[in-house]
Amino acid sequence: MMPVVEKADGESHIFRKVYYNHLKDFLFADLFEGYRHGHYLWQCGICDDYFFMTTAHKQLYCSTVNPKYGVPCSYVAKHPEVIDRKPKQQKKTDSPHYLLWQRRYDLIRKNKSLGRYDDAVSAKAKEYIDSCFELAQVDFEYAFTQYEKDMDMTNVYRKAMEMLNV
Ligand SMILES: [Zn+2]
Structure with a gap:
């Protein structure tokens, strides 16, 4: 890891250039970077995918649109009837x-x-x-x-x- 100063439009910026030997290392570093910024990993209770919890509020479900229901998981969670009611491909x-x-x-x-x-x-x-x-x-x-x-x-x-x- 080393700091790099580069000129962009006459201004100096400090970047970090990071080398990884393995993709896994990058993923771990990225994960800890997230932790450092107060975000943490959470498993969505609806789709089981992991997401970074970025708000102070307890966000139990991801806000990605769930392909199965066509609405975000956080929405599905608030409306459990959706799961039973919405067919896979609705005509x-x-x-x-x-x-x-x-x-x-x-x-x-x-x-x-x-x-x-x-x-x-x-x-x-x-x-x-x-x-x-x-x-x-x-x-x-x-x-x-x-x-x-x-x-x-x-x-x-x-x-x-x-x-x-x-
Ligand atoms: Zn989800």
């Missing part, structure tokens, strides 16, 4: 939020054919319910608390109008 029609989306989509099409709303507004309304549905798929908090409220037709058309004005 749109399998979603518990699909029925409401379908009903809203039918209404949008009906209102359009009755001439209550023009094509532009209807298209934006569809775009909006699609985005709500997508969000409900990945954000369980949103799905449980906000999804239905957002999917209220008055709100849907209000949002559609707002989107057109922008």
Whole structure:
């Protein structure tokens, strides 16, 4: 290990150049470097991967998106129902939020054919319910608390109008 002074844009910087004979040595050094900065290794209780705990708070689960559930492990931990409910590959029609989306989509099409709303507004309304549905798929908090409220037709058309004005 030796300090190296290098010039970058006229400024002097002190770098450390470190040589390792084995990858393992580097990994150990990196690990202790983490310890030195107050981070420590922790095994995620959901995916069993190790991660560096970097906050003062007890962070029991990693915040990496868990490929199995499509949301971070820390989220899965807060919502244990996710593990039971979410199938491996969820189809749109399998979603518990699909029925409401379908009903809203039918209404949008009906209102359009009755001439209550023009094509532009209807298209934006569809775009909006699609985005709500997508969000409900990945954000369980949103799905449980906000999804239905957002999917209220008055709100849907209000949002559609707002989107057109922008
Ligand atoms: Zn994890």
